[in-house]
Structure formats: C-alpha cells, structure tokens
Amino acid sequence: MSLPTDAEERSFAPADSLLRFATAGAVDDGKSTLIGRLLHDSRSLLADQLEMLELVGRERGDDGLDLAMVTDGLRAEREQGITIDVAHRYFETAHRAFIIADTPGHAQYTRNMVTGASTADLAIVLVDARNGLTEQSRRHAVLAGLLRVPRLVLAVNKMDLVDHDHEVFAAITAEFARFTAELELPEVTAIPISALRGDNVVHRSDRMPWYEGPSLLEHLERVHIEDDRAAGDFRLPVQYVIRAPERDYRGYAGQISGGSVHEDAEVLHLPSGLRTRVTAVDTADGALAEARAPQSVSVRLADEIDVGRGDLLCAPDAPPAAATELTARVCWMAANPVLRPGTRLLLKHTTRTVKALVTAVHHRVDVTTLHREPAAKLGLNDIGEVGLRLAQPVFCDPYERNRLTGGGLLVDEATHATVGAVMITEAR
Amino acid sequence: MPARRALSRLDVLESEALHLIREVAAEFDRPALLFSGGKDSAVLLRLAEKAFWPAPIPFPVLHVDTGHNFEEVLEFRDRRAAELGVRLVVASVQDSIDAGRVVEQEGRGASRNRAQTVTLLDAIAEHRFDSLFGGARRDEERARAKERMLSFRDAFGQWDPRNQRPELWNLYNGLIGPGENVRAFPLSNWTERDIWTYVDQDGVELPALYFAHRRKVFERDGMYLADNPFVHRDPDEVLTEKSVRFRTIGDMTCTGAVPSTASTVAEVIAEIAATKVTERGQTRADDRASAASMEDRKREGYF
Numbered sequence: 094m095s096l097p098t099d100a101e102e103r104s105f106a107p108a109d110s111l112l113r114f115a116t117a118g119a120v121d122d123g124k125s126t127l128i129g130r131l132l133h134d135s136r137s138l139l140a141d142q143l144e145m146l147e148l149v150g151r152e153r154g155d156d157g158l159d160l161a162m163v164t165d166g167l168r169a170e171r172e173q174g175i176t177i178d179v180a181h182r183y184f185e186t187a188h189r190a191f192i193i194a195d196t197p198g199h200a201q202y203t204r205n206m207v208t209g210a211s212t213a214d215l216a217i218v219l220v221d222a223r224n225g226l227t228e229q230s231r232r233h234a235v236l237a238g239l240l241r242v243p244r245l246v247l248a249v250n251k252m253d254l255v256d257h258d259h260e261v262f263a264a265i266t267a268e269f270a271r272f273t274a275e276l277e278l279p280e281v282t283a284i285p286i287s288a289l290r291g292d293n294v295v296h297r298s299d300r301m302p303w304y305e306g307p308s309l310l311e312h313l314e315r316v317h318i319e320d321d322r323a324a325g326d327f328r329l330p331v332q333y334v335i336r337a338p339e340r341d342y343r344g345y346a347g348q349i350s351g352g353s354v355h356e357d358a359e360v361l362h363l364p365s366g367l368r369t370r371v372t373a374v375d376t377a378d379g380a381l382a383e384a385r386a387p388q389s390v391s392v393r394l395a396d397e398i399d400v401g402r403g404d405l406l407c408a409p410d411a412p413p414a415a416a417t418e419l420t421a422r423v424c425w426m427a428a429n430p431v432l433r434p435g436t437r438l439l440l441k442h443t444t445r446t447v448k449a450l451v452t453a454v455h456h457r458v459d460v461t462t463l464h465r466e467p468a469a470k471l472g473l474n475d476i477g478e479v480g481l482r483l484a485q486p487v488f489c490d491p492y493e494r495n496r497l498t499g500g501g502l503l504v505d506e507a508t509h510a511t512v513g514a515v516m517i518t519e520a521r
Numbered sequence: 522m523p524a525r526r527a528l529s530r531l532d533v534l535e536s537e538a539l540h541l542i543r544e545v546a547a548e549f550d551r552p553a554l555l556f557s558g559g560k561d562s563a564v565l566l567r568l569a570e571k572a573f574w575p576a577p578i579p580f581p582v583l584h585v586d587t588g589h590n591f592e593e594v595l596e597f598r599d600r601r602a603a604e605l606g607v608r609l610v611v612a613s614v615q616d617s618i619d620a621g622r623v624v625e626q627e628g629r630g631a632s633r634n635r636a637q638t639v640t641l642l643d644a645i646a647e648h649r650f651d652s653l654f655g656g657a658r659r660d661e662e663r664a665r666a667k668e669r670m671l672s673f674r675d676a677f678g679q680w681d682p683r684n685q686r687p688e689l690w691n692l693y694n695g696l697i698g699p700g701e702n703v704r705a706f707p708l709s710n711w712t713e714r715d716i717w718t719y720v721d722q723d724g725v726e727l728p729a730l731y732f733a734h735r736r737k738v739f740e741r742d743g744m745y746l747a748d749n750p751f752v753h754r755d756p757d758e759v760l761t762e763k764s765v766r767f768r769t770i771g772d773m774t775c776t777g778a779v780p781s782t783a784s785t786v787a788e789v790i791a792e793i794a795a796t797k798v799t800e801r802g803q804t805r806a807d808d809r810a811s812a813a814s815m816e817d818r819k820r821e822g823y824f
Contacts, residue, residue, distance in 0.1 A: 108529040108531065109528065109529050111530040111533060139799045140797045141799055180663070180666040180667050181666050181709070182660075183659070190530055332540070333543040333547045335574075335575075340575055347543070348539070375574075376571070376574075377571035377574035377575075385528075387528075387691075388528070388532065388536050389537075389572075441692050442692075444547070496690060497690055500690045501692070502694055509698065511694045
C-alpha cells in the first residue's frame, strides 16, 4: 500500500451536513480494518499518521500497513490487537462530515456499544461472511434497535474469503431480515464488502458485479438525515439559572431536548403546573425568533415563577408525564452488583438526579432469539425490563418518542459508577 | 421570523459544548478552566463566556506555566482574563522545580511537558478544584480519541481508559468522591478545521503567533523550532530567518513552527485544507517520543 502522493487538495463538506455513526462488530470481524480502510481510501489519513502506522508495523515485525492500527489507540489494544474502548474518529468528504463512534465488539464491552449508539444517526453492524450472524451481531442489532438508532447498515465483510459469492451474501441478508423483523429498525441497508481489500468500502468493486448498490461511503454520504429531534413536542430541561442582577436579567438555560420554542410562546412549567409566556429566547449572539432541538439557549419568562435546575419547561398542550413509577428497558453495565428487586440506585434523567428503587424485574431478553424469559435479576450486559420507584418525579416521555426525555442513567450511590442505561417504556 | 435553516455543524457543536459547560458549572463546587492562550483554549473561553451570558463566567481560569512560554502568549493570556473579568490562577512549573517536586530534564529534546502534570495536580490540590475544563479535541491524537466528554480522574489524577464511565445521550455522570476530580472536554467533537472556522465566524481573537511572521528558527526532526534561550541547540543546528506560523502553541522547547505565508484566518483555513500532516504530527516533538507518549502522560494526570 502506498502513501497518497498527489497534490490533490482535500475538499470540505458543507457546513450543515454532519452524520454521527457507530460501528459494531464482533472481535475479528474486521471493524478496525474497515474504519482504517474508510479513512485511508477517502484520503483522510495524513502522512504522519501513515508513517506512525508503518513504524508500529515495523516494531511488531509486520509487513505493510495494518489498517486496524489506525483506530487502536491504546498500548494494550495494540499489544493485544483488540479494541478496548469507544474511540471517536473524524473525517470529511466533499459531501459530508462524519463522526465515527468506533465501539468494541467484546461482549464485556457492550456498554461501550450502547454509549456509541445513544447519539448515533446510523449504526453499522459488521458481520464476517464466513460465519454469518453470530450472537454478537444479533446483540448489536438488538442494541441499535433498543437505542432507536434511526438507520442501520449491515456490512457483510470478508467477501473475498467466500469467493465474492452472491448466495452467501443473500443468505446472511435474509437471515438478518428475519431476525430484525421483530425489532423496530426503520431502515436497513445491506452492503457486501472486503475491508482488507477495499471492495465496496469507498470505491465500488468489480469483483461483485451482482451487487448494484452504493459503496459504504457513498451510502454514508447520501443517506437522508432529517432533523427529527426538532419534530416533537417542546421540551427544555432547566439546566442553570443565569442571573445578572445589575442588568435585571434572569434566564433559564438549557439544551432544548425536543421540539421548538419561540418568543411569545406559551409554556408550562413543571413541577408547578403554572403556565407562562416566553418573553425572549436568548443566546450570547442575540435573541432568536425561534430555537429548536438540540440548541442550547436561555429563555426569559413573563411571570415570576420559582424555576430551578431539574425543572422542565414544555408545550402546555402536550406535557410529559410527571412520574414516580417507571417501567423501563435497562441495559445493565456492571458485573457487581447485579440489578434485582430492592436494589437502590440514583437515576440521572435530563437535569435531575433522583433516588430510585428497583421494584421488579419483569423479564430478561435473550438477544439471540429476542425471546423474553423470566428473570430474577439482570447481570452484566443483560437487557431486560424492570420497574422503578422514584423518590421524586421526573418529567419524561416514552423513549420511542424522545431519546433525551425518555433515557436515563443509573448510578451506583456508593461507587458513583454508571451501572445502567434506562429507556422508559411507561411512566405513571 | 426568518425561515428555518438547517443548523450548521458548528451550531450543533457549540450547543453540545455549552450544554457540557453548564452541566459542570451546575454540578460541581469548584470548577476551573485550563487556559493556555492557545487557539483551542481561546475558543473554549469564548464558549464559557457564551454559556453564562450576560452574567460573568462563574469560575477562574488556570494556566500551568512551564516557564518556557512565548511572551506574546502570556501577554494575550493576561489581557483576555482581564477583559473578561475572570480570576487568573497561574501554577508555575518553575515553582515546582524550585520546591524539589519536579526534576528538570536536561539535554537534547528536554522539555517541561511532563513536569506540567505534577504542577497541575498540585494546583488542583491547593485550590481544591473538583473539575477542570480542557480544550482537548479527540481528533488531535489517538489516545485523546478514547476520551469521554466528562472524564473521571481518581484521587491521584489518573485516567483509566479501561474503566471509563459510559456516556449516553447528553447525560454526564458527575458524581465524585473526596479528592477525585473530572476533566471536562467541551471541544471533544471539534476538528482543527472546526476551530478555525469558528474563529473566523465568531471573530475569536488569537495570539499573533498563529499567523505568518518572520522569526529566527532552526530545523530539528523536520520541524522548525523557534530560537529561544530554553532549548539546547546543537552546533550544526543553524538559525535562519523564515516566514512561519504556529499550528499549536505550547512549551517553546517542543512546539514547532510551520513555514507559512498565511496572514489571515481565511488563508490559514486554506492552508489546513491543503496540508498533508496532522497538527500534532507537524508541530509537537513530545508526541514523537513513542507511539504511546500521550497515553502515558494522560494516565499520569496530564490533561
């Protein structure tokens, strides 16, 4: 493999086009190689990064460039040839800028896949063509569905090792379609690739003439990403009260987590239940006529209401539930303790942190069959449905309606570790 | 009302950064913002100004001064802090050396970069800071690519990349125990070009070193180091005057200049578009020590 030598300038993406995607694949499915290939063939690696790859390769006695080394940034990762934690990569083409959340495949790092998927517009699930769907690929599809990642790519890798056989690709695609029919995945695109050889990653390959779709990068560049966060009902969790007494200023700052707000809009304050009017939507660059998710703003209100961090301003005709009893899907991320009825935790939800008690474990999901099985507890990497009782209400929507007001973190009060991801299904 | 336009990626990145800055200010008792006078920390300071506008920034800024800084940068640091009315805390590596907490490296390639960690951790203890904002970007370096936006550090200031807190949606777990602290990185998702585009669009002032100027330099390992009293220069390392600018600004002993004629922000952006080398690869001698230099420094408590 040679270094890019021509003087071609890199082009920059239009300012309004940013795609965040997460990659998931089991160990040895070639995920790091895929990302390395994507960066290399789109000319996103610069000369010193390539030199570093060659240097590391020589130290290890390898021939040629090991593209996986682009992403494995930690010493232990390079030594063991595995990916330990989520890494974020940045590149852009003339069409779009990209943020890659590169998440590890080991089952023990499932929590990192959840981390990467929570903010992703799209997830790539990588499958080794020789092995077909494994438990890990099913788990990754389930997690992408559970976290409501709006788009999914099934990348069938190592096609060069199955003679670029259309039948192999078709069988895996069909099996995946059967499996995901029960998941709520809105859009799945399957692409046959060879990350090692570069087939259909950036450039379309003539080794698979039966495949007529786009290369992976072409798909990433073109896939439609609408601003779906701004479509829902207005939600502004109050994060910080800004006071400047000498200017008689009192504003409620936060990141809009759903819908939009404009000057003069009527809003409801929770927990008080009082209605008031927005007199200004402020930013340091001037007042806005309208602001929408995910903008960070500060609003002023017409009436003097006691508003503080943890409160919520929302659309008066479509308020969220003020709930102290939740039913939620949980991805449990700790080996110790396990989650069981009676476990006491903290729930961080929007800008509010409350004490929570696990009242029930309803079931555990077998991620390979999607069957719900009765369970008394959830262990590391288990996904299940639980009941939670809260010491104070949270103002929440079902996760399927709003990823920000429907999601939460579970935190261990004693160790302060983040031990669970919560996706609310029902609130009372 | 103006027609709805798509939010630009800088709008989105700015909103994400303001959110993190406000979260830390709301949840921690004693935050501080690491301000070196470099371009990333100048943007970070601007974002902090915006997060609390029209109120002043509710925390001090902290500079870990290696004693080997460019005069222009120190002048810029002092002036910006005064203009914003924020308290400037300077922690001095020289003081740490004088107190015997740090042993000065000697010889070719000596730098005070590693020593900064001791001074930083001492400053955290002295001022009881529980949270520090840093201008680090994940695109800079591959160990930084592994960082969380809100990064937990134990009572010894150590970063454990195997045991980071999962970070989901826009939720940050800021609970810590006594002696522990967090580093907050609002610019995590910004690239070098995002920084420069923001500097352009927002009129962020930067030290003049970032733009082309004539300076006496000598060449070492493919980099131009500025003539300065702190670096050990070999007899065959000859000074020449060149038109250069700095892509990153840090300790004078390990920050290289690049040949450039870019004297405006727009010209700098055009130059970045054409470059074949990353920012740190081109200008940071300290990252070249080994494939894991940054990781090793971060584990010890470097930001």
